[in-house]
Amino acid sequence: MFEGWDAVILARAQFAFTMSFHIVFPAFSIGLASYLAVLEALWLWTGREVFISLFNYWLKIFAVAFGMGVVSGIVMSYQFGTNWSAFSDKAGPVIGPLMAYEVLTAFFLEAGFLGVMLFGLERVGHRLHFIATLMVAIGTLISAFWILSANSWMQTPTGYAVNASGQFIAADWLKVIFNPSFPYRLVHMVLAAYLTTALVVGAVGAFHLLRDIHLAGARVMFSMAMWMATLVAPVQILAGDQHGLNTLEHQPVKIMAMEGHFQSHKDGAPLILFGLPNQAAGKVDYALEVPKLGSLILKHSPDAPLAGLDTVPRENWPPVPITFWSFRIMVGMGVLMLGLGLFSLWTRWRGTLYESRLLHVFALAMAPSGFIAVLAGWITTETGRQPFTVYGLLRTVDSASPLAPPAVASSLTAFVIVYFTVFAAGVIYLLRLMASPPHRGEEGPSSEVPARAAGITPAAGVAR
Amino acid sequence: MSFAIDLPTIWAFIIAFAVFVYVVMDGFDLGLGILFPLFPKKEDRDVIMNSVAPVWDGNETWLVLGGGGLMAAFPLAYAVLMPALYTPMIAMLLGLVFRGVAFEFRWRTQSKRWDVAFAGGSLLATLAQGIALGAILQGIHVEGRHYAGGWWDWLTPFSVLTGVSLVIGYALLGATWLVMKTEGELRDKAYGLSWALLCAMLGAIGAVSIATPFLHVQYTHRWFAWPNIILTAPVPVAVAAVTVLLLRSLAKKYDYQPFFLSLALFALSYAGLGISMYPYIVPQSITIWQAASPENSQIFMLFGVAVLIPLILGYTAWAYWVFRGKVRPESGYH
Secondary structure: OOOOOOHHHHHHHHHHHHHHHHHHHHHHHHHHHHHHHHHHHHHHHHOOHHHHHHHHHHHHHHHHHHHHHHHHHHHHHHHHHHHOHHHHHHHHHHHHHHHHHHHHHHHHHHHHHHHHHHHOHHHHHHHHHHHHHHHHHHHHHHHHHHHHHHHHHHHOOOOEEEOOOOOEEEOOHHHHHOOOOHHHHHHHHHHHHHHHHHHHHHHHHHHHHHHOOOOHHHHHHHHHHHHHHHHHHHHHHHHHHHHHHHHHHHOHHHHHHHHOOOOOEOOOOOEEEEEEEEOOOOEEEEEEEEOOHHHHHHHOOOOOOEOOHHHOOHHHOOOHHHHHHHHHHHHHHHHHHHHHHHHHHHHHHHOOOOOOHHHHHHHHHOOOHHHHHHHHHHHHHHHHOOOEEEOOOEEHHHOOOOOOHHHHHHHHHHHHHHHHHHHHHHHHHHHHHHHOOOOOOOOOHHHHOOOOOOOOOOHHHHOO | OHHHHHHHHHHHHHHHHHHHHHHHHHHHHHHHHHHHHHOOOHHHHHHHHHHHOOOHHHHHHHHHHHHHHHHHHOHHHHHHHHHHOHHHHHHHHHHHHHHHHHHHHHHHOOOOHHHHHHHHHHHHHHHHHHHHHHHHHOOOOEEOOEEOOOOOOOOOHHHHHHHHHHHHHHHHHHHHHHHHHOOHHHHHHHHHHHHHHHHHHHHHHHHHHHHHHHHOHHHHHHHHOOOHHHHHOHHHHHHHHHHHHHHHHHHOOOOOHHHHHHHHHHHHHHHHHHHHHOOEEEOOOEEHHHHOOOHHHHHHHHHHHHHHHHHHHHHHHHHHHHOOOOOOHHHOOO
16 A cells, blocks of 8 residues: 555655644644733733633633644654654754754743643742743743744755755854744744634634623623734734745745746736636636736836746746645635724724624634634745745755655554544534633632642542 | 864763653653553542643653754754654654643543543553664664665564563553652552562563673673673662662652652663663664764754753752642651
8 A cells, every 4th residue: 555655745745734733733822821921910910800710711721722732743843853854864953953942942931830820820829820821921932933943944044054964054043043034934923823812712702792792701802802803913914915025035936826926027917816826837727817916016016027937947836726825815814804803993993892793703703714824824835935845955855754655654644543533622622611601710720630649639620 | 172072972961861851751651641541440540640730741841852952963863763763753652642632631521531542642652662762772774874774673572672661661650659649549559569560670671681782792792891891780780779779668668769769770771771872873873973963053052951951950840849749748758
């Protein structure tokens, strides 16, 4: 079985699969950790009961999501070696230290304070507990810093040299870390994580408001989430635009694929809204396009010339249809988020934020939109930089491990089966937690855990 | 340039330290999963899970540091070992998925399926780690900068022996951890298990020690040739001494000593492995100097390690302290 398969394609499928499953959890937990820190700060500051109830409500959800992020993340840290050993050998001296710093500065911080955050409120007191929460939140952001630096270096490598063994080595660590696409990618991803979380929190709030518009916890979380959508969605669209211009400068081929620009345009490129990119024929079938708008957006001038994929050797073309469509899905989600934010602002101004069923249904439907946008965005940027792992320098086919196709196919099958069973169960548990309304005197995860050792054991562990 | 020559050695010790801390911290954690089927009562299982729930995530982070650190400091070794150990590595990762999610999932359902996942995942991950260790020791087929063997090379009687040995060892750590952290019937049962597992562990150490010199003549030379034997002989002597102390602590039903003496047994076995392997990172084919990252990568990370590892050990110790002990901390061992 699998003898005729291409081991590199299988390895790519495996990376795409495990990475897509993984990124969903950090995208949610980065935002949720910050939200929890805000809730706890508000509680300590105002002393209002609703904030600690909401904190405990979302803490239980955070614990489940974070656990899934951890276990799917360990897989990623070893997958570079198992499936991409040639890449690891060549790029390890540059990428490896960035990831080692991620472990040292972020993972340990999160893990070290997570136990106290989850179970320690009674043991360490309010102040220290808040510090623990803050450390976990900061840890998630530091983690984003390093991993996005590593990814960005692979997209826009700078500050490197090549040694006698053919390995990339750092010539200037600051240029490696702060490579040209890194600041844009970092801002874009952290905002995406905040938006993703806000949309989930907003949807949960909306879900409970649809049943009871007077539920205090639901009102507070819904209002907070809608403020986030209102304020962050426009900023995110702006950040995305800047990121796109940065990509045009450093990875123009990716932009050609995103825009479906197979042909060069001397006097102004159109904006192709929709169509079916035909990689083999080198054109977009059924293209619906606005003349000159492409150049206007990318070059801020309607008549500016734009090169197309016809200027690039075919062996360096990324898979255009995937890049083209995933980009449109991401942008579509962003526009919907902007719409939700503006709609909520309007109802807020009208004083019907907690009453408008239409808004609540809209917010509920938008629950998965952040995850969809994050996945579509990553698919755009990762597919669009093919066929390279280190952009322009190391090809994907030269990065893989010397493995037989059956080995990769078997492990891919195992990952698919395990991830679908385990994470499907996890998502069901998360949805169950979210479906129960936040109530007064909500207790945190420690309440469900029977007391330690010889203590009294309230049988709360099975309460839900 | 003596500094440049020493850098890979420093890093070899750092990676060895990270892996050892992982073994120390996640060993008992996985051991609890291995012992789980022997504690069918729900109340016992809840106590067992809770004794590690606040710290398991930190424990596993050391595994990430081991992997990430190896890639950063010895990329060639990482690039050769991971494909060579492909199946055990994937099995370990999947095992860790099952047991890791169980910490949260089992509170969310009445079903016992996550208890099974916790036990099965722990056993699978441990077996895979032990087999990987054996596969490394028995040697790996390298050509140029690549692994050149098949995808079943790791499976031999020796690697199965090391796999089973590690299961026994982690189970011993788990049992003595329970002795330290629990009370009453649960603790009595853990004592009984500790006795049995210690005997099994000694058998396993003996079997691996006898089998290892037969793998490669270099291992025999390393351990038994003059003058090496002056340096290597204390290891088995120390093993014997720790065993005596451990038997005594079990007989006297001490709380803390059995766990820490079991860790000492692990430390000695680990030192023995180090003696066998050094200076190879892929035995008999790649030395730490051949595999080392360029100097500036290793120096760049050394700053971070020097500052951050003590900090990490500090706040990790604090987290353990917050969730310390049984109800009576004064019964402690110092």
